[in-house]
Amino acid sequence: MTTTQVPEIELDHVSMRYQTDKSEVLALEEVTVDIRKGEFVSLLGPSGCGKTTLLRIMADLIQPTNGEIKIAGGTAKEARLAQKYGIVFQSPVLYDWRKIKKNITLPLEMMGIGKEEREKRVDSLLELVGLTDFKEKYPWQLSGGMQQRVAIARALAIEPEILLMDEPFSALDEFSRERLNEELLSIWSKVSNTVVFVTHSISEAIFLSDRVFVLSPHPGRLSAVVEIPLPRPRTKEMRNRKEFYELISEIRDSFEGV
């Protein structure tokens, strides 16, 4: 898909301070980012650097203590109410008593979309994520990777402008994870949305992204923005290229204090 110059997610000097009974944590300090419509970006950093916090702020699930956020020119709340977000979490959060097709149509039911339209959409979503033959199965009959594909299909059911993904493949083995990376890019090439992908894997971030936003911990700060000039479509052979290794070194070097 083609990235435009239209800004989709703009964060201006965003800080987040969590207050608990006994202590205070500065999870994010003065983070400024601009993500363009149709871009695939990763938020990369070690545990505790504020990746999930940043994603939750973008999704309007929490409000920053300081700074401004604009989504598609409006507020994050407006974007949330207009159903602009699809969210995929680290664990798939599927309902075990609902068949795969019924898990995917759940957000459409909640939106009051009629049965005929729901069935039409679920069929194309199942095809998109390669699970057509599994629509009558239950989540517990699927592998972890397949369950995460169901979660992706469900997040895409409302045709969101922005897909937010919080370490969706981190519980999977490396082989499944690399395969899912390729499948995600193939899905993304067909759905034309903006993706923000949280990961702590440098190679995953490089393989998937147009740009990688590197965060450093304590407090969480944006320490680098790295352009990934690898052509698309990305292929698994690219992981063995010299440019790929050079990008890994560039990102490693960009971590503050490393």
Ligand SMILES: Nc1ncnc2c1ncn2[C@@H]1O[C@H](COP(=O)(O)OP(=O)(O)OP(=O)(O)O)[C@@H](O)[C@H]1O
């Ligand atoms: N609700 C909360 N209350 C207090 N502190 C919090 C809360 N949520 C996160 N934190 C703290 O804020 C910092 C950033 O957390 P966050 O979960 O955003 O980091 P992360 O980079 O996503 O980590 P991980 O990779 O381990 O998921 C951490 O020090 C964490 O302990």
